[in-house]
Amino acid sequence: MNTIGTKTIETERLILRRYTVEDAGDMYANWASDPEVTRFLSWPTHASVDFTRSLLEKWVSFYEDGKTYNWGITVKGDDRVIGNIAVVERDERTCSYEIGYCLGKKYWGQGIMPEALRAVIKYLFDGESDLMRVYATHDLRNAKSGRVMQKAGMHFDGILRGAKKNNLGLHDTAYYSVLRSDTVTPEQYEKLFLEIKPGFFERDYVKQIPNEWVAAEQMLRLQEYDAERYQKAFPENVTFGFYPGDFDELLEAVGKVIPGWVPLFSKETRVYCGFVDGKIASFCMIEDFGEHTVNGMKWKIGGPGCVGTVPEYRNRGIGLSMVGKVTQILKEELYDYGYIHYTFEWKWYEKLGYKTVVQWNNKGFVREA
Secondary structure: OOOOOOOOEEOOOEEEEOOOHHHHHHHHHHHHOOHHHHOOOOOOOOOOHHHHHHHHHHHHHHHHHOOOOEEEEEEOOEEEEEEEEEEEEEEOOOOEEEEEEEEOHHHOOOOHHHHHHHHHHHHHHHHOOOOOEEEEEEEOOOHHHHHHHHHOOOEEEEEEEEEEEEOOEEEEEEEEEEEHHHHOOHHHHHHHHHHHOOOHHHOHHHHOOOOOOOEEEEEEEHHHOOOOOOOOOOOOOEEEEEOOOOHHHHHHHHHHHOHHHHHHOOOOOOEEEEEEOOEEEEEEEEEEEEEEEEOOEEEEEEEEEEEEEOHHHOOOOHHHHHHHHHHHHHHHOOOOEEEEEEEOOHHHHHOOOOEEEEEEEOOEEEOOO
16 A cells, blocks of 8 residues: 655644654653543553653654654644544555544543544545545443544444453454545546436436426445345235336336336346236336446446336335345445436435435536535
């Protein structure tokens, strides 16, 4: 991995900077000598400022290799260090870093640590194009540290029992993370949309959409898809599967929903359906949108398209169950993301875990204020 090393980071209230040996007195006084601060940490409380100074001498020497990430936290206008944030573990195989941190007790409860953590996460992802995951952990009994991770926008991954050891001994460990895919910007999603649908806003049917209508593009990271998220029991006469039947019957069903979709279907189209007594109740295409590079990541993208339910079979959950099964098929076919194109029913798809990444109207992209 191409490292950029420890450089100064400035936030609204903080300066994160390299240590100097002269920081020993402040480090010792503000947190390293305080057993309440070090209670849940993996290193012991410092017994003397001389010990702190000798440790800082090592830390400062580590900066020379350009691979170390270790910052002293200071408040703007006051150069005294009040806490620490650093990369404490790295895994080259998975391109991931673990961040550890601590803060002087006097500064707890002021939002300082989440502010520093957010800044370091951004610094790492911006600076290392091959970094895929940043994570942090805490002793399950140290709930305050978990709240720091939540406020920094990290995702709770789960708990490993007896996974780590600190000054209190072995402990159950909560894991939080941010993936590079979590950091994709609205501009990057808009660029992706126009790669998938080039010239979209020049199409006549888009220009004819009423001005006040706002449509959405939605995506779902398929490794996170849970097929049990939406479950509905159906009688035996309701079934699901790829459409094997008469093409004219399919076109008739499509025409009952949106006649303009009929020309989009061909005998080569992959079509998945919900059936009632063997008749088409719901239908959709399974579309392959290809591979796209987003924020340095290659994504294989597919999705259900032209999703419709014949009027007499609506409001039974058949359509959404069908989309859920198609999403599972895409996951099993090793697509990275499921994609919903051009929908006004985004809350419907949210039940399966799809998230809105782009909104648009007949004039172009729409951003929430």
